[in-house]
Amino acid sequence: MLKSYRKALVFVLLTLSISWGIAALYFALGGEWVAGGLKALSFGFVYMWLPALVAIAVQKGIYREPIAKPLGISFRLNLWFLAAWFLPPAIAIASLLISLAFPGISFSADASAFAERIAYYLRGAPPEQLETVKSQLAAIPMWVFFISSLIQGLLAGATINTLFAFGEELGWRGFLFKELAPLGFWKAQALIGLIWGIWHAPLILKGHNYPQHPVLGVPMMCLFCLLFSPIIGYIRLRSGSVLAAAIMHGTLNGTAGLSLFFLKGGNDLTVGLTGAAGFIAMALVNLLIYLWGKPGKV
Numbered sequence: 186m187l188k189s190y191r192k193a194l195v196f197v198l199l200t201l202s203i204s205w206g207i208a209a210l211y212f213a214l215g216g217e218w219v220a221g222g223l224k225a226l227s228f229g230f231v232y233m234w235l236p237a238l239v240a241i242a243v244q245k246g247i248y249r250e251p252i253a254k255p256l257g258i259s260f261r262l263n264l265w266f267l268a269a270w271f272l273p274p275a276i277a278i279a280s281l282l283i284s285l286a287f288p289g290i291s292f293s294a295d296a297s298a299f300a301e302r303i304a305y306y307l308r309g310a311p312p313e314q315l316e317t318v319k320s321q322l323a324a325i326p327m328w329v330f331f332i333s334s335l336i337q338g339l340l341a342g343a344t345i346n347t348l349f350a351f352g353e354e355l356g357w358r359g360f361l362f363k364e365l366a367p368l369g370f371w372k373a374q375a376l377i378g379l380i381w382g383i384w385h386a387p388l389i390l391k392g393h394n395y396p397q398h399p400v401l402g403v404p405m406m407c408l409f410c411l412l413f414s415p416i417i418g419y420i421r422l423r424s425g426s427v428l429a430a431a432i433m434h435g436t437l438n439g440t441a442g443l444s445l446f447f448l449k450g451g452n453d454l455t456v457g458l459t460g461a462a463g464f465i466a467m468a469l470v471n472l473l474i475y476l477w478g479k480p481g482k483v
Contacts, residue, residue, distance in 0.1 A: 357430075
């Protein structure tokens with residue numbers, strides 16, 4: 186059986202070793218992981234594109250096989266591209282509503298609670314940047330800021346964020362999606378999700394997504410990826426294109442912050458798309474796919 190998945194194993198070992206090695210070198214040389222920082226943004230772009238580069242190297246360089254069609258590179262648009270675009274903010278808003286049912290979490294239309302949360306996620310950023318964010322939040326009503334953030338997230342998700350996310354998706358939902366397909370939809374997506382989560386470890390340990398709990402954040406990120414993998418994998422399957430998966434991934438990154446609006450209380454393990462509330466929202470979407478999606482029959 187291991188022989189049947191040799192290409193996948195080669196890809197995973199190369200991707201993890203190269204990605205973690207480059208991350209270790211970056212941080213050893215004094216590289217910082219500050220949200221919005223130019224160095225972090227540049228490193229993040231490189232890190233996100235490593236799975237794609239390894240996938241191309243394995244597919245074309247080692248096994249001498251074509252890239253475009255086998256890895257799902259298709260620009261033929263269909264309605265599933267719209268689902269890829271609009272489902273992430275829907276999940277984020279659902280997790281926001283679920284958070285309000287948790288003990289110690291309350292609704293707050295005041296920008297102060299959100300400003301404090303954002304300031305914590307932007308810790309390490311220049312003081313003037315933090316003050317700019319706080320002043321912007323204080324200048325406009327939260328509902329207006331929420332709607333503008335939604336629009337900006339959707340636009341970024343389908344443009345610049347897709348360019349970033351395509352690097353990951355060509356590896357996860359392109360190469361691994363093809364190689365692990367014989368396992369069946371659910372087993373394949375679970376394995377891809379676990380690998381995907383583990384791949385994030387160096388960034389999580391530096392405070393990405395879980396700045397308050399960087400160590401515990403590693404298994405939390407693995408759980409997040411396990412839950413999101415079938416959803417984005419289903420979009421990849423139905424759309425027939427890894428580009429739709431990249432749009433969904435990019436839009437997720439662009440609209441995830443919506444899940445933190447209007448919330449007072451909680452921490453990075455409970456609220457937000459990558460917290461317990463987000464896990465519940467994604468679990469419900471997975472249940473819908475299981476009951477009515479019939480991915481195994483596509």
